[in-house]
Amino acid sequence: MHHETTQRGNPHGLTINQHVFPVASIARFTQENGLVSVYLHEQRKTISCSPKNDLFCAKRVWNQTSEHGFMGRIESGFQKLANHILNGGIGHSLDPTECKIVSQFYALCRLRTEARQASPQDAQMKGVIPGSELTKDQEEILEKNGYIFARGTTMLSRHIASIRIQILLGRVCAPGTTWAVVYSRAIEFLVPDSFREIGIVPLSPNYCLVSHQSGGEISSDNATEINRMAIGQSSKYYFARDFAKCGI
Numbered sequence: 001m002h003h004e005t006t007q008r009g010n011p012h013g014l015t016i017n018q019h020v021f022p023v024a025s026i027a028r029f030t031q032e033n034g035l036v037s038v039y040l041h042e043q044r045k046t047i048s049c050s051p052k053n054d055l056f057c058a059k060r061v062w063n064q065t066s067e068h069g070f071m072g073r074i075e076s077g078f079q080k081l082a083n084h085i086l087n088g089g090i091g092h093s094l095d096p097t098e099c100k101i102v103s104q105f106y107a108l109c110r111l112r113t114e115a116r117q118a119s120p121q122d123a124q125m126k127g128v129i130p131g132s133e134l135t136k137d138q139e140e141i142l143e144k145n146g147y148i149f150a151r152g153t154t155m156l157s158r159h160i161a162s163i164r165i166q167i168l169l170g171r172v173c174a175p176g177t178t179w180a181v182v183y184s185r186a187i188e189f190l191v192p193d194s195f196r197e198i199g200i201v202p203l204s205p206n207y208c209l210v211s212h213q214s215g216g217e218i219s220s221d222n223a224t225e226i227n228r229m230a231i232g233q234s235s236k237y238y239f240a241r242d243f244a245k246c247g248i
Helices: 023-027 070-086 096-117 136-144 157-172 220-233
Strands: 017-019 036-040 045-049 057-059 179-184 200-202 207-211 216-218 237-240
Touching: 023 070, 057 096, 070 096, 070 157, 096 157, 096 179, 096 200, 179 220, 200 220
Parallel strands: 179 216
Antiparallel strands: 017 057, 036 045, 036 237, 179 207, 200 207
């Protein structure tokens, strides 16, 4: 998908490759060589990728304000919670505050996937008198500093996508959605490129968050079924540390 390029050399450090599922989350599924195994639906083949590979990224679909603003805060809160869980600091069930953190992260990943797959188009604003024309440098400085701007009477698609994601964040998960931690001893979890309607958030090869379920160790059959549902929800790819251990 086409994206608007920055000035040569990207002098203001705007994020171009925007991860849908964070690098820190993908990195928990890497092998000793620092790569994850990825199955590509269209090509029907498995490849190995770094967590920073462009495959996992949208190309400037939302704006810098969101990337390092509310999205960054949601990711930071979730990663702190995930580390706490994986370090044994939390039991199988999460309290309401922790559940809200997971729900926001789950919603963010879903909405970023939707934006990546069908980015809004630039929109013309009716009844608006355009202000002074901005240079590209001025636009980038504004975006870097957390501002949304129009280009004449045109609202850029990445600003529209950002506003839409922020508005819909609280609508993806029903209020009071509960989350629990499940553990699989023998079968490793895989990660789809889109959660869609499936209420899971894989944390690591052996741990996964599930909605409206009891936590604790689950059977290999149940872990395999979660993986099969995840594959069914995936669109272009899914990844894991080792597919041979995923029961598929």
